[in-house]
Every structure is written in structure tokens, then in C-alpha cells.
Amino acid sequence: MDTRPVTVPEISGRKNSEKKITALTAYDYSFAKLLDATDLDIILVGDSLGMVSLGHENTLAVTMENMIDHTRAVKQGAQRALVVGDMPFMSYQVSVEQAVTNAGRLIQEGGASAVKLEGGARMADRVQAIVQAGIPVMGHIGLTPQSVHQFGGYKVQGKNYLDSRQIKQDARDLQSAGIFALVLEGIPGELAEEITAELKLPTIGIGAGAKCDGQILVLHDLLGLNQDFVPKFVKQYAQLADSLKNAVAKYIQEVRTETFPGQEHTYHSKQAKLKQVNDGNRN
Numbered sequence: 001m002d003t004r005p006v007t008v009p010e011i012s013g014r015k016n017s018e019k020k021i022t023a024l025t026a027y028d029y030s031f032a033k034l035l036d037a038t039d040l041d042i043i044l045v046g047d048s049l050g051m052v053s054l055g056h057e058n059t060l061a062v063t064m065e066n067m068i069d070h071t072r073a074v075k076q077g078a079q080r081a082l083v084v085g086d087m088p089f090m091s092y093q094v095s096v097e098q099a100v101t102n103a104g105r106l107i108q109e110g111g112a113s114a115v116k117l118e119g120g121a122r123m124a125d126r127v128q129a130i131v132q133a134g135i136p137v138m139g140h141i142g143l144t145p146q147s148v149h150q151f152g153g154y155k156v157q158g159k160n161y162l163d164s165r166q167i168k169q170d171a172r173d174l175q176s177a178g179i180f181a182l183v184l185e186g187i188p189g190e191l192a193e194e195i196t197a198e199l200k201l202p203t204i205g206i207g208a209g210a211k212c213d214g215q216i217l218v219l220h221d222l223l224g225l226n227q228d229f230v231p232k233f234v235k236q237y238a239q240l241a242d243s244l245k246n247a248v249a250k251y252i253q254e255v256r257t258e259t260f261p262g263q264e265h266t267y268h269s270k271q272a273k274l275k276q277v278n279d280g281n282r283n
Contacts, residue, residue, distance in 0.1 A: 001039050005080055006042070006082040007082065007113075010082075011041065011082060011181055012181065014202050014214070015200065015201060015213055022039070022214060023043070024040060024044070025046040025052075025216070025220075026074050026078075026219055027046075027053045027070045028074065029074065032076070033077035036079060040081050041082060042081060042083075042084055044116065045112070046218070047088045047145075050062040054066070059088070059148075060089045060146065062089065067087070067091075068085075068110040069110075071111060071112050075110065084112060084116050085107075085114075086117075096125055096129045103117075103130045103135045104133065114138055116138040116139070117138075118146050118147070119147075120167070120169070120173060123174075124174060124177040127139065131178035136180050137178065138180065138181045138183060139174040139179040139181070141184065142184050142185040142186050142208065155186070156187065158187040158188060168198070175201055181201055181203070181204055182195075182202070182203050183205075183206065183216065184203050184204070184205050185205075185206045188209070189210070193211035196213060206233065221234040221236065222238070224237075
């Protein structure tokens with residue numbers, strides 16, 4: 001495995017490469033360190049942490065402070081993979097100046113190497129300004145979770161002709177604005193394939209079929225740790241929720257039966273024998 005840090009130019013250069021881009025989310029130091037020991041290309045500190053780690057109904061409650069704290073934790077565990085920080089809801093929508101300032105905070109305070117933001121043509125001016133400030137930007141179109149209320153739920157986008165043409169135009173506009181890669185979420189595989197074929201930069205799919213230049217999943221979904229709704233596009237490569245429950249159940253049983261801690265888990269004082277002698281000699 002190549003231990004050199006993954007860079008933005010390297011990801012951009014993987015367009016049409018035989019080596020597909022691999023990305024996963026992570027929200028803390030421990031998981032980031034485990035992922036960084038693999039050949040994974042990108043760790044995204046997604047605003048999905050609002051649902052996965054903080055228990056919110058959606059991503060909309062996530063703040064810049066949340067994202068900075070979690071990005072910093074991930075960066076401390078990831079020395080090789082490219083760390084990308086999500087820009088949360090209302091951290092870039094108000095103005096170009098706001099967008100640049102908050103993108104800078106994710107880089108400066110969070111330690112990210114790039115940022116990701118949602119939206120197509122309407123966000124092109126923000127993307128362009130952030131890129132001009134020297135900050136790499138990953139785009140995100142299709143099913144954009146921060147627009148959940150506008151969409152009326154988490155629904156596949158681009159299923160009719162007009163919507164699919166708008167998504168394709170969004171991809172073009174973001175490419176012109178300077179993004180280095182584009183996440184395509186929750187769109188028909190045929191549309192994702194069409195966009196991927198046209199763009200000169202790599203696409204990363206999540207619920208967008210196999211023809212993208214790479215794929216991303218939420219780590220907790222991949223590991224089978226998510227006990228809530230599991231989307232159709234998710235493949236669970238492990239069932240760690242069951243393993244975790246079994247381990248905790250065994251721990252509870254051993255504590256209550258005084259099997260744990262055993263002698264091998266217990267510290268002993270060097271003075272114990274001397275104390276017993278002294279106690280025995282008292283008059």
C-alpha cells in the first residue's frame with residue numbers, strides 16, 4: 001500500500017482511471033485512524049454526523065462548530081487519506097463572503113484539505129470564490145440532503161427529462177466554477193453515466209450506479225451499525241451492531257457473575273504481604 005498522502009491533484013487525475021476512487025465518511029479520531037490504515041482514498045467528514053453521531057432527524061441542525069470539531073478529530077487520525085469537510089446548512093447559502101469565510105474555517109481550524117458543498121448552478125459563484133481563495137471544492141448534486149424539505153423527503157432526483165437536464169447543467173456549471181470532483185447522489189444510473197462521460201473531472205457516486213469514477217458510503221451503513229432505515233443503494237459489508245450487542249451482553253453477564261475482572265485484569269500492591277504480616281503481629 002502506498003503510504004504517501006493522497007492529494008487533490010491525484011484525485012482529479014483519477015478521471016477514467018482503472019483505479020476507482022474510494023471514499024467513506026468518518027466523524028472521529030478512532031474510526032479515521034482505522035480507515036487511514038487501509039488503501040482508502042478519501043475520508044469525508046460529512047454533515048451526516050448530525051444523524052449518525054448526534055441523533056438529529058436530518059442534517060439541517062449541524063453547525064460550523066460541529067463540523068470544525070469533528071473534522072479536527074478526523075484529521076488527527078488520518079495522515080494519508082484526503083480529508084474533506086462538509087459545509088453545513090446555512091454556512092454558505094447567505095453570501096459569497098460567508099461561503100469563503102466558512103470554507104476557510106474548515107481548512108484553518110478543522111484541518112481539512114478540501115471542502116464539499118451541496119447545490120448546482122445556484123452555488124457556482126460560491127464555488128468559484130472559494131476556489132479562487134485557494135481552497136479545493138468538491139461538488140454535490142442530485143439528492144442533496146440539505147434540501148430535504150424542498151424535495152419533500154429523501155427521494156431519487158432526475159427521474160424525468162426536465163429534472164435530469166437540470167442536474168446535467170448543474171454538473172457543467174460546477175465544473176466551470178472549478179470543482180475538483182463531483183458527488184452524484186440518488187440519481188438514476190443512466191444519468192450518472194451520462195454526466196460522468198461528459199465531465200473532465202471525476203464523479204463519485206452514492207446511489208448513482210456503477211459507472212461513476214468512484215463511490216462513497218457512510219461508514220456506519222457499510223459496517224451494519226445503522227439500526228435505522230437502510231437505503232437501497234447501501235451494501236452492508238459487516239453486521240457489527242450484532243457483534244457489539246453480543247459483546248456488551250457478555251460483559252454485563254461477567255460483571256454480574258463476578259467473572260470480570262479476573263486476576264489478570266487486577267493490579268496488586270507490592271505491600272500487600274507486608275501489610276498482612278504487620279496486621280498479624282498486632283497486640
